[in-house]
Amino acid sequence: QGEREIATYNKKLGMFELTGLPPAPRGVPQIEVTFDIDANGIVNVSTKDLGTGKQQSVTITGGSALPKEDSDRMMRDAEEHAEEDRKRREEAETRNQAESLVYQTEKFIKDNDEKLPSDVKDKVNVALGEAQEALKGTDTATIRAAMEKLATESQALGQALYKDTGAATDASAAASGSTASSSGTGDDVVDAEIVDEEPGSAKK
Numbered sequence: 234q235g236e237r238e239i240a241t242y243n244k245k246l247g248m249f250e251l252t253g254l255p256p257a258p259r260g261v262p263q264i265e266v267t268f269d270i271d272a273n274g275i276v277n278v279s280t281k282d283l284g285t286g287k288q289q290s291v292t293i294t295g296g297s298a299l300p301k302e303d304s305d306r307m308m309r310d311a312e313e314h315a316e317e318d319r320k321r322r323e324e325a326e327t328r329n330q331a332e333s334l335v336y337q338t339e340k341f342i343k344d345n346d347e348k349l350p351s352d353v354k355d356k357v358n359v360a361l362g363e364a365q366e367a368l369k370g371t372d373t374a375t376i377r378a379a380m381e382k383l384a385t386e387s388q389a390l391g392q393a394l395y396k397d398t399g400a401a402t403d404a405s406a407a408a409s410g411s412t413a414s415s416s417g418t419g420d421d422v423v424d425a426e427i428v429d430e431e432p433g434s435a436k437k
Contacts, residue, residue: 236311238318249291251280324373331380335364338387353393360386
């Protein structure tokens with residue numbers, strides 16, 4: 234409860250854990266979170282893992298309401314530390330985005346290793362190494378620059394993959410067209426004679 238952008242600086246109202254989830258790669262688990270506030274100010278928070286169906290919830294009663302002086306103090310703190318909180322949020326978001334991009338790029342290369350040209354993979358791996366090294370530090374500008382470079386280089390992976398797919402499709406289409414053309418230009422010719430006879434006439 235509070236006005237600060239960083240949860241640590243606000244008042245904790247309650248906590249619960251959703252446990253018993255199976256191991257899974259990043260981005261795979263799907264957790265549904267629901268917040269419900271009734272007319273009496275009672276907050277119900279529930280979570281559900283869509284894969285296992287496991288659920289957990291917590292109820293925050295009105296007894297956690299802040300006195301007016303505490304509420305006013307929190308608002309003043311939020312205003313005084315607005316710039317500091319903005320920077321910390323930006324740092325966290327940049328790091329999360331960079332870590333996600335590194336993970337996705339590594340997974341893409343692993344899943345399509347044999348389909349990707351070596352020169353393209355080499356360039357991306359260099360950018361990957363720089364991003365991983367940047368993430369070891371705390372300089373947001375360095376992390377962002379490494380992330381942007383990796384994002385640019387990794388685009389070549391998709392281009393190379395779909396380029397090969399397109400070439401194979403074109404070759405298949407060309408082969409099919411050639412077969413159809415060959416079957417339509419055979420040398421078998423059938424001679425036929427058309428005879429018009431008047432109605433009622435008889436052959437002699």
